[in-house]
Amino acid sequence: MKNKFVHPYIPNSVPEVKAKMLEEIGVSSIEELYSDIPERLRFRDRMKLPEALPSELALKQHMHAILSRNKNVHEYDSFLGGGVANHFVPAICDEINGRSEFLTAYAGEPYEDHGRFQALFEYQSLMGELLDFEVVNVPTYDWAQAASTSIRMAQRITQKDEILVSELIGPDRRSAIENYCKKAMKITPVRHDRTSGLIDLDDLRSKLNDNTAGIYFENPSYVGVIEHRGEEISQFVHKAGGLSIVGVDPISLGILKPPAQYGADIACGDIQTLGNHLHYGGCLGGFIATRDEEKFVMEYPSRLFGITKTEMEGEWGFDDVAYNRTSFGVREKGKEFVGTANALYAITSAVYLSLMGPDGMSEIGRHLIQKSLYAKKKLEALAGTELKFSSASFKEFVVDFSNTGKRVKDINAALLNRKIFGGIDLSQSFPWMGNCALFCFTEMNTQAQIDRLVSTLEEILA
């Protein structure tokens, strides 16, 4: 048996070991173990892949060469948001996120994996406090999936098939919702006032009908506007027999009212902002939260970990709540589907909320409002620029460059030359807004950065 090479990841490549194992099995070669695969299905060619880099150092050198082609939000001043944002990640979030025990575990029982059950139960509980709801799921993929599922939950709960969707939700989410819901439901857009950015209540009322399963809107909206008439909106929808579903950036909730307190029946959103890194938009986690009512709980597709006792007095135990609503329990007879999603990020967010506490969440909320308000005043004062919407905003707002004679695309290119990531160009995703950009300000942006943004824009627009 010839063996050219033993890779560090594959211990049993050692020829003597292979031989012993083959002997135990009673075959003379590994090839024999593939005898059930007919020759016509065998791939006898060789995959064309680049040469292996089995040396860890060589791999590291290769990867560093690739990574050095990226620029990040530390090398450049970033004013990008739009669903994920550059927030501070406390050291302990990184520490726990990287722990082998959590990082490499999967689907153990609530015995040998008691830790992840408790950590995820605590995640649910901490989010429950932030959201003022008693039920929170083990997160799904992202906000887009959380919103899509929230809408389908509303359909099942109300037994109605039309969902009203605010036109100022994230464009990615709009597309994902469309794909997920369109055949099963009618999706009707709800207009926002072009000046205030608030939901057009007349338009909303005109669209409510007997078949309304609910409304889905985001607050703050994708473009940062704070909708202060949530109570009224929820009441209108409730009167029509529908549910109020609100998407929310959870980092706002130390200072802004959680959806549950203005009539929402379902809240959803993304946990990236709670202690998780950006990863080019690849580190998301979608939460869904509701009241603790059987008719709501039984419509979740997600795992829901519950706290219980064990046979030993004084011991906490954990368990799946109502497992037989899930597709793990009953395949296609379950509610939608469930599988591996983003537990590690939920554990990380649990750490974040535990560190922040009530004061920390309140202070970060205030900080974000102050930062963006400062930037708002400065940007508004620039010659030619205008704020697109008159309403209060959270950490993001839209700047209208229509009167500057310059396209956002060109402005951003000029900013990039000065090592600034300018606001998101909205001209493709929201054509009706015209030549606008969505700017985001977080605790990571210093006053000096904001001042430099403003002075650089001044030069570019001059």
Place this chain on the structure above:
Amino acid sequence: MESLNKKYKRLRNFHQAKWDEEIIFQLHNPGEKGLIVNRVETQIEHMTGDGISEIPESMLREQKPGLPEIGQMRVLKHFLRLSQQNLGADFNIDVGQGTCTIKYNPKINECFVRDPRESDVHPMQDESTCQGTLQMLYEMHEFFKEISGLDRFSFQPSSGSHAILNMASILRKYHEDHVDGHQRDELITTIFSHPSDAAAAKVLGFKIITLHQEENGLPSVEALKRVVSERTAGLFITNPEDTGIYNPDIDEFTAIVHEAGGLCGYDQANANGILGITRAKEAGFDMCFFNLHKTFSGPHGSGGPAAGVLGVTKKLQDYLAVPVVDKREDGTYFLNFDLAHSIGKTRQFYGPIPVIVRAYAWIRSLGVEGLEEVARIAVLNNNYLLSKITKIRGASSPYSAGKHRIEQVRYSWDRLYKETGVGTHDVALRMADFGFHMWSSHHPFIVPEPFTIEPTESYSKEELDEYIEGLQRISDEAYATPEIVKRAPHHSVVHRVDHSVSDDPEKWAITWRAYLRKHRDRLVEEDVQIEG
């Protein structure tokens, strides 16, 4: 158990960490701080005041959220203790979670995803500043073309189940665009394919037809022929299925479905035993997906992050979710949103990047020969276990006796249960006493008292022998002293949990606040401290 301890030399005298750790809310001590938020600069403070006067009053939170207040070190300690009460694959001979391909997650790959040049890149940055990540996505696309034989890949799917949703979305759109006078709304799958093959397709409106196994453990060509019709939209199937038996008629399956006017999606969530051996293309599939957190070494994160890269043939390449990654003639990479028939976006932004980066590094480390060796050794290890486990009293491997399996086997403790009253759940709990995990099966339990073992390529022969000895010992115990097994675990974190509340809306508690509302009396009675 002295004599048994001597007999089973490989087994450890194990005890898992047990900290008896509080629920985090019980650590609350008013005034303690875990973290201080930085203040805005004085000038900003002067200019904006407290900021909140700008916010409409109806939107101001009246009471701060009821989060606990805990000093920083205590928060750290709490979560470290919880981590010690969790048995990650880095500690464990984690062959007991069959179908999930728990393998070594190389530590070097963690350095790459924790490098700020990867972790701190915003998705809306100009593409010229993300060329490194885009390059990896593009190269991965090229790698998967080779691995599968299909033509174009999307990184949108956030998991295997989500890849199935993407396949079902493409299936639906394709039939909408190619109306042939039939209403194609039936999706065929098999009982030993993942539950999501059925469930995720159902979400999009497909009626599910599930083929069951014949005596040999495989779905039959005849059964498939009976269910295909002008209503057939497609087939989603795993191969090998959960049993680890390779379906040699797989190309006939795809031919039959194509003949009926349907499309075929290959669930290759787990492809660990067949890398470079057999591919989706040769088996006639139109679509296939791979779970990067399984075959391609992404750590499972206690239940995610995941990634399910989805590939299609040329015929379907414009149907994929956007964006895909392309390369310009000048060598730069870009996100291409311009696909004529795209199902749109199914995820925000561009994919679960950290999972993809780790998988990229893993493939680069191994190369072609390495990937082929992964498959070969995974199959060697699996058949070694098969040979050993079927010699254990009370254990068996239903279906196709004497046949080899690919990368996993669904075994049964049926005989053990009938002869001793010890079932697979009991064995699983007893395995925890030796530092092992053993999983049963997806539901429904077609195989009675099931357990599913998949050793992958990562574990040495000595480790496999240790795991086998655990199973052997528990079998011996079941016949000699079954109570030990039925009362297990004894050396794990906690004892058997009380399941009686979990289906009772009056008693279940999904958050601490719900627990306090429903069970406060009990806590008071038991004198349990609610806060620190």
